Amino acid sequence: MSLLEQLRAALGDGSIEVVDLTAPLSETTPILQLPEPFNNTVPFTLKEISHYDDRGPAWYWNDISTGEHTGTHFDAPVHWITGRDGEDISQVPPGRLIAPAVVIDSTAEVAADPDYLLSVDDVREWERKHGPLPAGGWLLHRTGWDARSRDAEAFLNADESGSHVPGVSAECARWLAEEAPVAGLGTETVGTDAGAAPGFDPPFPCHSYLLGAGKYGLTQLQNLARLPATGAMLIASPLPIIGGSGSPARVLALVER
Ligand code: MN
Numbered sequence: 001m002s003l004l005e006q007l008r009a010a011l012g013d014g015s016i017e018v019v020d021l022t023a024p025l026s027e028t029t030p031i032l033q034l035p036e037p038f039n040n041t042v043p044f045t046l047k048e049i050s051h052y053d054d055r056g057p058a059w060y061w062n063d064i065s066t067g068e069h070t071g072t073h074f075d076a077p078v079h080w081i082t083g084r085d086g087e088d089i090s091q092v093p094p095g096r097l098i099a100p101a102v103v104i105d106s107t108a109e110v111a112a113d114p115d116y117l118l119s120v121d122d123v124r125e126w127e128r129k130h131g132p133l134p135a136g137g138w139l140l141h142r143t144g145w146d147a148r149s150r151d152a153e154a155f156l157n158a159d160e161s162g163s164h165v166p167g168v169s170a171e172c173a174r175w176l177a178e179e180a181p182v183a184g185l186g187t188e189t190v191g192t193d194a195g196a197a198p199g200f201d202p203p204f205p206c207h208s209y210l211l212g213a214g215k216y217g218l219t220q221l222q223n224l225a226r227l228p229a230t231g232a233m234l235i236a237s238p239l240p241i242i243g244g245s246g247s248p249a250r251v252l253a254l255v256e257r
Contacts, residue, residue, distance in 0.1 A: 030152035041067030074238035075217030082212025090240035100137035101234035135181035146222035167194025170205035177209035184216030192217040
């Protein structure tokens with residue numbers, strides 16, 4: 001059998017499972033809320049064009065309104081000022097959209113402290129057990145935050161002291177960008193950075209360091225609990241928006257059973 005025939009057979013008999021890591025898109029999909037004086041993105045909306053009626057008797061279709069950074073989405077390097085000379089979303093090479101993924105599980109730490117930050121020591125400890133991070137692949141940070149993703153208030157978890165959402169420390173973001181072989185970071189939260197990241201040095205370090213290094217971000221992933229620590233193959237499919245800074249994406253993982 002050819003390699004693709006082997007893949008088809010494995011998908012058919014369930015020895016490779018397709019796990020959907022994508023949050024459903026609707027008007028209630030949580031979106032980032034920046035404070036004044038910054039501009040914000042619009043909620044996802046559907047506007048009906050026709051629905052088997054006199055506007056179009058045999059067909060149903062909608063216009064959509066969405067931000068590039070809505071729901072499960074892909075951050076291109078040009079999204080951040082540090083990556084302004086890098087790829088826009090249409091320029092990300094298709095060969096980089098299919099890549100190995102590993103999962104670091106901070107669920108227990110985040111249950112105890114929603115402001116928990118992944119550290120370089122955490123990643124080193126993970127590497128001692130599971131081997132090196134994959135070259136050209138994704139580091140997916142599992143936090144359990146996907147359980148909140150249908151409830152915007154719980155998902156953004158803000159109070160008068162700010163947003164309490166887990167993420168990655170500034171030093172770990174720098175290390176992932178400059179020293180680790182991964183092509184990108186995937187998270188379960190509304191952005192790749194922690195809720196407190198506006199106050200970090202630099203602010204929003206995952207965006208600043210990773211996109212500045214030509215690397216990528218994936219956000220609002222779910223079902224990471226269904227992936228092994230190593231061995232999954234991730235398929236991310238952002239729209240090739242010319243000049244775009246990112247795009248909602250369907251993100252799938254192939255997992256051997
Ligand atoms: Mn984004």
